[in-house]
Amino acid sequence: MKDEFSFISKITPRHTHQSSLKVAIGDDAAVYSGTDLFDEVICVDTMVEGIHFRKDTLTPYQIGKKALAVNLSDLAAMGAIPHYYLVSIAIPKSWSEEQLEAVYHGMKDLANQFKVDLIGGDTVSIQECLVITVTVIGRVEKNRSLLRSSAEVGDNVFVTGYVGGSAAGLSLLLEKGNEAPYFDHEQELIKAHQEPVPQVRAGRIFAQSNERISLNDVSDGLASEANEIAEASQVTLLLYEEKLPLHPAMSANELDQQLDAALYGGEDFQLIGTASKxxxxxxxxxxxxxxxxxxxxxxxxxxxxxxxxxxxxxxxLLSKKGYNHFSK
Amino acid sequence: MKDEFSFISKITPRHTHQSSLKVAIGDDAAVYSGTDLFDEVICVDTMVEGIHFRKDTLTPYQIGKKALAVNLSDLAAMGAIPHYYLVSIAIPKSWSEEQLEAVYHGMKDLANQFKVDLIGGDTVSIQECLVITVTVIGRVEKNRSLLRSSAEVGDNVFVTGYVGGSAAGLSLLLEKGNEAPYFDHEQELIKAHQEPVPQVRAGRIFAQSNERISLNDVSDGLASEANEIAEASQVTLLLYEEKLPLHPAMSANELDQQLDAALYGGEDFQLIGTASKxxxxxxxxxxxxxxxxxxxxxxxxxxxxxxxxxxxxxxxLLSKKGYNHFSK
Known part of the structure; x- marks a missing residue:
């Protein structure tokens, strides 16, 4: 996820105390230390009830799954293999023990799918809303991490899978609620929003190609993610409207609506990047x-x-206007 | 900090997917992977406004410092050297940019003291209260981490520094507020609460001794921490009242008050442990x-x-009654 506050850039460290260890920051995940064979990669993301999720658009199980998926996606964007995760959760009285167990169950199911282990965390009280912070640690082959800053003029721009489905699914949920009857294609969009799959395997293909590849994950919409690559690499990306892989289940919608979902919707957790021709x-x-x-x-x-x-x-010109969740 | 919710024990993993990598959990920090020379150690702690801190008892600078100190203390309790930290922060509208900069400034000052580098994080919005989650990564010499489960019958029980000062300082702040005039000894207690120093150096002495040592940090009061060692090691600890190093600035208080602060107050961030005679x-x-x-x-x-x-x-008999912050 993105830093939404300008002051953060002011506190980015200019040097490190660990002179023998390299640190790459700026991408959503940080690359550090490691061994002769591997770099360690770490990322952390916080999801807040009422901001990033609501009980009427996601079940507790799906909330847990998504909290981990966001982080696995950050690691996928570095080409890393996820190994461990930690969960720090602030719990208000409005959540029952059964609901909390479902949150952890959702995380565990996704974790098992990617062979990731829960190794720790913290559990505290809070007054108002559930806050879940997940930290994920992984590894990528030495100096093989895929940064946003690697794009060069002449590169092709690519994206995995379909985009826009998650935002279209969220629109349906906000309009009709979780319990409404839905057509099959609508259910597909809702599923894209509720249980997005991080593209860990695609990230590994890119890392193992041993080629120069810039990479970012689509958490805030194609426009925002493409702009992050453009800024980090100091290059201009030209995207072709007719080539965007709009989620086919959106095809009944107006084209502008579909484009809006793909460019500014976010949470598709696909990977966007560039590679030479x-x-x-x-x-x-x-x-x-x-x-x-x-x-x-x-x-x-x-x-x-x-x-x-x-x-x-x-x-x-596509501005970096990100996805503002429920504040739209 | 402690898991306050019973369901957490149900989700503790019984096996790991990384068969080649060892994972030790149960202590506040987790030990994992690493190299032939080092184990990696990681911990995460969340602090919630109104639960773990309030603007009228800590300045934003002190809140930042404490959020990192809690984690450095967890690593100290493993004998580890802290290297990196990540900050995930959920920010309500009631916090100004200046206050937030002060939070980061506080973390940075403590980080510099221990040569720890900020390498990443996340920044999101929240409706009500500030939530800060800090993740710290460090290293300890291979198989040298100091677990709660290492105590044996015949061991001496020890603690670093003074205990009870933080709770006594908090009592003063809750009674008279941050702006009241205080005597020198009262200011000392307030400082113990507002800017506790994690015992990283003591942890390193214990780790480098190469001896069997059980260790825990005093975040929830001596009684709670001693009970954690007793449970993890399946042993009985006998503490001598007259030997407890009660913070000398509390000496004007009733003895029972002093004992209550030391045993059940918490947040002293000293280290309690056992070693052979x-x-x-x-x-x-x-x-x-x-x-x-x-x-x-x-x-x-x-x-x-x-x-x-x-x-x-x-x-x-000392029960594990922990420190419940403002809910007392």
């Missing part, structure tokens, strides 16, 4: 071999930090 | 050499999990 077909083929769709959606065209959308004959 | 004089001498006072406060007398206080001729 030579590398792209190789990683696309390997993704296909493993059942993952990798879509070519644009190009890196210049050395100025900006993102444009080519829509028919118009080039539209 | 042969080891204790060695680590006490090394502590003295480094300017740290290490007090002999009791003995391990039996193989049943229990803690007693010898008070004159009476043996009083």
């Amino acid at each position: 030579e590398t792209f077909p190789l990683i696309q083929a390997e993704c296909k071999r493993q059942g993952i769709s990798l879509h070519l959606i644009g190009e890196v065209i210049d050395n100025q930090p900006a993102v444009y959308l080519q829509k028919e004959n118009a080039k539209i | 042969e080891t204790f004089p060695l680590i006490q001498a090394e502590c003295k050499r480094q300017g740290i006072s290490l007090h002999l406060i009791g003995e391990v007398i039996d193989n049943q999990p229990a803690v007693y206080l010898q008070k004159e001729n009476a043996k009083i």
Whole structure:
């Protein structure tokens, strides 16, 4: 997730005390120390009831699953293998023991899927709303972590899977509630919102390619994530509207609505990145071999930090307007 | 800090997916993986406004300092060297940018003192109260981490520094407020509450002794921490009332008040532990050499999990009644 407060940049450290250990920060996960073979990667994300989730749009089980998924996605964006997680949870009286067990059950099911172990945490009281903070630690082959700052002019821009589905699903839930009857395609969108799957395997394909690849995960919408790559790499990304892999279950919606969900919706937890024109077909083929769709959606065209959308004959500047959850 | 909710024990993992990597959990920090030379140690703690701190008892600077201190203390209790920290913070509208900068400034000052680097985090919004979650990563020499489960019958029980000062300082603040005029000895107690110093150096002395030592940090009061060692090691600790190093600035208070602060007050962030009768004089001498006072406060007398206080001729059973902050 993104730092929403400007003062944070002021406190970013300019040097480290561990001169023998390298630290890469700026991406959502930090790379540090490790061994001769591996770098350690760590990330932490907080989800707040009423801001990032509500009981009427996610079940407790899904809330737990998503709290871990957000972090696994951050690690996937570094190409890392997740190993361990810690859960710090602040619990108000409005949550029952059964609901809390379901939260942990959701995390555990996703953790088992990716062979990640719960190794610690903290449990405290709070007055108003549930707050879940998950820390995940993983590893990536030495100097192989995939940073936002690796894009170069001439690169292809790609994204895994479909985008926009999560935001479209959330719109349905906010409009009709969790208990309403839904068509199959609507249920697909709701599922995309409620139980997103972090693209750990795709991240590993990119890391193991041993090629220069920039990478980011789609937590705040394509526009925001593309802008982060553009800023970190000081390049211009041009995305082609007709190439965006809009979630097919949205096809009944207006095109502008679909684009809005994909560009500004967020929480799809797909991976967006860039690779050279030579590398792209190789990683696309390997993704296909493993059942993952990798879509070519644009190009890196210049050395100025900006993102444009080519829509028919118009080039539209895409600002970094992120997804503001329920505050829309 | 302690898990206050019973369901947590149900979700403690019984096996790990990383068969090649060892995981020790149960202490406040978890030991995992690492190299041939080092084990990695990680811990996470959450502090909630209104539960763990209030703006009228701590300044924003002190809140930041304490949020990190809690975690450095957890690592000290494992004998580990802290290296990195991550800060996940949920911010309500009632906090100004200046106050938030002061929070980070407080963390940074303590971090610099212990040569620890901020490497990441998350920043989100919340409706009501500030929530700070700090994750700290460190290292300890391979298989040298100091667990609560290492106590044996015949051991001496020890504690570093003074105890009870933090709780006595909090009582003053809750009674008279932050702005009241205070005597010098009262200011000392208030300082003990507002800016506790984690005993990282003492933890390192114990780890480097290469001896069997059980260890815990005093976050919830001596009674609670001693009980944790008793339970983890399945032993009985007998503490001698007259040997407890009650904070000297409390001496104007009734003895029972002083004892209550030391046994049930918490947040002194001293280290309590046990070592064999042969080891204790060695680590006490090394502590003295480094300017740290290490007090002999009791003995391990039996193989049943229990803690007693010898008070004159009476043996009083000390329950694990922890410190409940403002809910007293």
